[in-house]
Amino acid sequence: MSDSLSREFVDRLHPTNRAVSAPLWSQVKAALTRLIRDEGLQEHTRLPSEAEMCARFDVSRTVVRDAMAQMVNERLIYKLQGKGAFVAGRREEQDFVGTTVGFSGELADKRKEVSRRILRQEVSLPSARMAKLMRTDESTPIVRVDRVLSVDGNPRMIVRWAMLESVVPGLETVPLENRSLYDTITRQYGIQLNKAERWIEASGASAEDAALLKIAVGSPVLGIESAAANAQGQVIEYYTALYLTDRSRLHFTISSPSM
Structure with a gap:
């Protein structure tokens, strides 16, 4: 050392x-x-x-x-x-999409300053798509946290995140501007996400998202949709994200299914 x-x-x-x-x-x-x-x-x-x-x-x-x-x-x-x-040692790749580690943890690991702008933080009801992937119904309360994450002052990612309100009661009142969301739910609520399904597609930024990311309308972005379960197999988290990949690339680890 x-x-x-x-x-x-x-x-x-x-x-x-x-x-x-x-x-x-x-x-x-x-x-x-x-x-x-x-x-x-x-x-x-x-x-x-x-x-x-x-x-x-x-x-x-x-x-x-x-x-x-x-x-x-x-x-x-x-x-x-x-x-x-x-x-800690530095990594060359960004692999938050292939793990249950949060985006800010990956970027901070690269000696980058990650800041968060909260767009929405409230208790609401899920959309039909969210309810389907979370295996619940549309009357089940969720906590929603929408935020823009910036790296060294430059907007990099929009995350629209949700978790069952029953597992994170009061999260809608916790100050999140200066802290990692995943660290907060782990330390304050004891939550560990063990498994996630993710869908990734290329798309163009809408007028609203382009303004948040400070890019031209229609600029290429990577869309990510995720549903994650806890150790008991209950799906408790859902998010969608739009990610700019012009300054970095994503890393995945893939293994063959058991025979």
């Missing part, structure tokens, strides 16, 4: 600002993410200890742990019991 973060880099960490609206854990996460991304830190570089970060950021250990948990979920860092936190 590489050496610990040099004193020069540690000295660039400054106390959080309680005068701004961003949560303290979000400020800590942003500062560490910028340090890793902007300085191009080598993989396996050890970060400062929790105690040192508490002192540097002038926050509690709980705040530091919340920030680190988000970064672990986004695969920007990893932790070893009794040894601390380390910069």
Whole structure:
């Protein structure tokens, strides 16, 4: 493993600002993410200890742990019991479509800054298509979260997401602008998605979607539709997404079915 973060880099960490609206854990996460991304830190570089970060950021250990948990979920860092936190290795491909890992986790893993703009966050009823794929009826309440995800300030993806309201009660009131949706449902509700079906097709951006992605109407986008089940086999999640592939490519792992 590489050496610990040099004193020069540690000295660039400054106390959080309680005068701004961003949560303290979000400020800590942003500062560490910028340090890793902007300085191009080598993989396996050890970060400062929790105690040192508490002192540097002038926050509690709980705040530091919340920030680190988000970064672990986004695969920007990893932790070893009794040894601390380390910069994670980089991957060359983006494979969120072929796994149950979220988009923001994949992009953060590449030292990219992922931001989220929430378009809708509410309890509503599913469409006929959603109800069919979620194996429920159109009177079953769902929580819907529509958002635009940007990478380094550039819109990259529109996700229109839904989950059964019965498994994520109150999610419609949880602030999601500064945090990973998948980390939130995992940590707050204990949800693990074990299996998903996905459909992918090429299409052209509508006027509404083109405006959100800041591209020309009709520009090529990749459409993704997904329905995912929990460990018990219950389909609890549905989403559609429009993804720009002009700056990256998607990776899949395919295996033969059992004989």
